[in-house]
Amino acid sequence: MIGVDIGTTTTKSVLFTADGKVKESHHVGYPLHTPDALTAEQKPDEIFAAVLSTIKKVVAKGKVNKEDLKVVSFSSAMHSLIAVDESGEPLTNCITWADKRAATYADKLCNQRMELYKRTGMPLHPMSPLVKIKWLKHEHPEIFEKTAKFISIKEYIFHKLFDEYIVDYSIASATGMLNLETKQWDEVALTNAEISPLQLSTIVPATHVSKGIKSELAHTLKINEDTPFVIGASDGVLSNLGLDAIDQGEIAITIGTSGAVRAVTKEPVLDKEGRTFCYAFTDDLWVVGGPINNGGMILRWAKDELAKSEAAVAERLDVNVYDLLTKMADTIPPGAGGLIFHPYLSGERAPLWDADARGSFTGLSLHHGKEHMIRAVLEGIMYNLYTVLEPLEELIGPAREIKASGGFARSEVWKQMMADIFNAEVRIPESFESSCLGAAVLGLYAIDEVESVNVVEKMVGKTTHLKPIPENVEVYKKILPVYRDIMNSMKPHYAKLAELQHGEESNPYSKNKNDA
Incomplete structure (x- = not known):
């Protein structure tokens, strides 16, 4: 298949x-x-x-x-x-x-x-x-x-x-x-x-x-x-x-180019404030959650703009530049020395639903170096995902288990951040092919080769379990309210910031452009 x-x-x-x-x-x-x-x-x-x-x-x-x-x-x-x-x-x-x-x-x-x-x-x-x-x-x-x-x-x-x-x-x-x-x-x-x-x-x-x-x-x-x-x-x-995350209390988190937090429900579930999506899946299943624009693409930005010399070194040594970046981040303790990054470099969907949202480093001081900034970038993406999980848990109850996938899972540092920031056990399959496996299993079900999509639980294979480190959890518990307060206080300013940045809008379909 x-x-x-x-x-x-x-x-x-x-x-x-x-x-x-x-x-x-x-x-x-x-x-x-x-x-x-x-x-x-x-x-x-x-x-x-x-x-x-x-x-x-x-x-x-x-x-x-x-x-x-x-x-x-x-x-x-x-x-x-x-x-x-x-x-x-x-x-x-x-x-x-x-x-x-x-x-x-x-x-x-x-x-x-x-x-x-x-x-x-x-x-x-x-x-x-x-x-x-x-x-x-x-x-x-x-x-x-x-x-x-x-x-x-x-x-x-x-x-x-x-x-x-x-x-x-x-x-x-x-x-x-x-x-x-x-x-x-x-x-x-x-x-x-x-x-x-x-x-x-x-x-x-x-x-x-x-x-x-x-x-x-x-x-x-x-x-x-x-x-x-x-x-x-x-x-x-x-x-x-x-990921075999289709039962009650199982939350799937994906970080690829973008990212998302999702749960499967047996009936449509809507948020009174409209903070989460609810999409149909099958005749009797729906998926509820929130997507973020700014996942792995933000780490790519950090590589290109904050770590050009390290990227050049990695290329010469034929090593993975992202491994090098996460090792740099690991030299800094959790909390990035009080530096907080809001990752809205491409506007944001959940939790803001604001195309004008813009990113920021808050708390920069003279003692911060690029290692602090890279750690803050990694943490900021996780903080943002956490703010998406909160309204989802209000709707469907607390997460019993978090199952995660995506390119981020290649980084031991980033995986542990997820467990610590979410203060939950995180299960990550060794295979990164969750969407392809889900498609294949659905395909088998469609042609009556299997009786239920639940056969996926036998196919997921080995998984890594990460438990939160208590002292790290305490650090992040203090930071998350600050992250959220800054996010809320910045909302009224995003439209004006975006207006300052927008030049004349590109118009690739304009009648006035010369024919290609």
Whole structure:
């Protein structure tokens, strides 16, 4: 079985044996085009090529006989938007969750924020495809008028594979236009987006199976044309599944390029203040939580801007530069000498839901060096995730167990920070392939190879358990209220700071630009 995870900067395919062991994996990266502070786009065909390349590679490396491949199943990042014409050709790039150009139109809908949230479970934010569609309608009417469908990157890929427009519950939920109760397109949301249901894909369960891949693609991938392809779900909920975090009291935390805190529930759960999302997963399961913009991308920023000389040394010595950075951070005691970092370098989703949010170091003094700053960056990302967990626990009760995944888990220092800041035992699987495993297990369930997705508990493999260190917990208990107070006190200033930073907005679809 193959699990394919279409991520923000990388697509990965993992070939699993029937018992969940990784046999082969391959990933292909692609750029996130950010020509200015607001734009964050990708080229759809680069991602489609990455999907084909990674599947082809694991099939070849695994020496898979066509008849032995049971299923190919998909995980995907959420909130992407591509406008396509009648022939399926893109009229825009893939506008990602990180794109903030629609912020003004989120503001214009603020008087309907809670009504839309109660109907769809999606907090109002520029990442929402609903808001992006409204932005396209009013700022780029020449594109809007030519658009036949508004789709996500996974819908684009399935259309390229099968010539059909379908979308699963969780990706549809992430558009801000799916009614949580009916699991159909919501009339009020579509009225606000100024589109009809015909301009969106057909909604299907996460277990929907497509067969009959185009013959030339089957030949390229070296697979049978009737190989089952399962639509799957979002990377978030499938990471929960791949971590075996689907029961009451189990919280999944992921830190990749961005990050998220999530729990699976048996009914929709909404926050009275609209601080958390609630997305449909299956007919009887929902995922509740909060995403952050600023995960591993902030550590990359710290590498590029705070540790250029160390990065050069790491390159010469052929060592992992991030290992070097976390070792630098480990030379500083917990609390970073009273230096606190708020990681809002790319605006923020949960807990602020404010595209104008900006990052800051607070408490800088002459005795602080770059090691303090790097430690503060790592701690700040964890503090931010903790502020996302708090409203989630208010809704569903205290976390019984935290299960974590993502690139951060390669760092012993960062993993221990999570246990200490959250003051909880953290379980981390040795395999980093949680979203791919979740997709593969869902695929097996979809084709009736297993009776329940709970078989994943036998497939997760070995896990590392980290317990909080009491003296570190006491340090962080003193810092967290200060972090939260500074966060709240800065809220009124973010819009003015953002205004000072914004130059003339980039306009890649402008009619006035010269034709490429």
